[in-house]
Amino acid sequence: MKKEYIINRQGKDFVLYEGLLDEAHQQGLKRISTTLIQIPHEDNGNIAVVGAEVETAKGVFAGIGDASPANVNRMIVPHLIRMAETRAKARALRDAVNIGVTALEELGDFDDNGDEPNGRPAAVRESRETHETYDRSEIKASPYKPASANQLATIAKLSRLLGTPEEPGEDMTSAEASERITELSRAYNERKGSAGRRSA
Numbered sequence: 422m423k424k425e426y427i428i429n430r431q432g433k434d435f436v437l438y439e440g441l442l443d444e445a446h447q448q449g450l451k452r453i454s455t456t457l458i459q460i461p462h463e464d465n466g467n468i469a470v471v472g473a474e475v476e477t478a479k480g481v482f483a484g485i486g487d488a489s490p491a492n493v494n495r496m497i498v499p500h501l502i503r504m505a506e507t508r509a510k511a512r513a514l515r516d517a518v519n520i521g522v523t524a525l526e527e528l529g530d531f532d533d534n535g536d537e538p539n540g541r542p543a544a545v546r547e548s549r550e551t552h553e554t555y556d557r558s559e560i561k562a563s564p565y566k567p568a569s570a571n572q573l574a575t576i577a578k579l580s581r582l583l584g585t586p587e588e589p590g591e592d593m594t595s596a597e598a599s600e601r602i603t604e605l606s607r608a609y610n611e612r613k614g615s616a617g618r619r620s621a
Contacts (some may be wrong), residue, residue: 428525435525438507441514448518449478453510458578459602461489461501464569466599469501470606473509475517484512485579485606512610567591568598579605583612 426440442450452475459470468489475482486508488501497504511524573589576598580587583605589598 422520427522430525434522436515436520436522438511438514438524438526441511441518441520441524444518444520445475445477445514450517451476451478453513455506455509457502457506458485459571459575462569462571464566464595465572465575465602466491466595467501468599468602469505470575470602471502471505471509473506473513475510475513477517479517482513482517483609484509484514484516485609486510486512487603487606566595568593568595572598572602576601576605579609583609 422436422440422444426437426443428435428437454474456472457469458472459465459468461467461469466489468487470485470487472485473483475484486505488497488504488508490498490501493501493504507526511526515521515524568589568591572595573591573593576587576589579602589601593601
């Protein structure tokens, strides 16, 4: 990985998304495809969920990314789907090129002016990713509002991808569904990450 794509922040190194993409091209990138799994809506806590697949000469690597107003800075809130897509691609690319360093896009504490810690303007990147973990008390999904049909379908789809199909009950609340989607997304990323490392 070229040094220009490594950023040191508080004593820890992070890789830029553009560096992962550059490295993937050098290693024979064949394709990157994404699928919008969940459209952000007030019924699902405004959580966007996107799946990505990266194919190289080594095989196919997958990742899932999510984004919501609770885990991005205010500059990114209007672009949740794009952020979720960048996260998904970054995770798949990291496995594909065997980079264990966390992508800078996985951090959620960028300055509100959109600049990165090293002064690079936000305009040079597509979007920036945040931590998957966040305070669920900030999610605006009502704890008593029923889960939407879209949320239930997303849970069913993710569980099928994990090989453990589940049919969520109609009595599930929107907040419960949002939490379950996040859990399944993490499990899917972890499984795909392990599979990618084994195949490499």
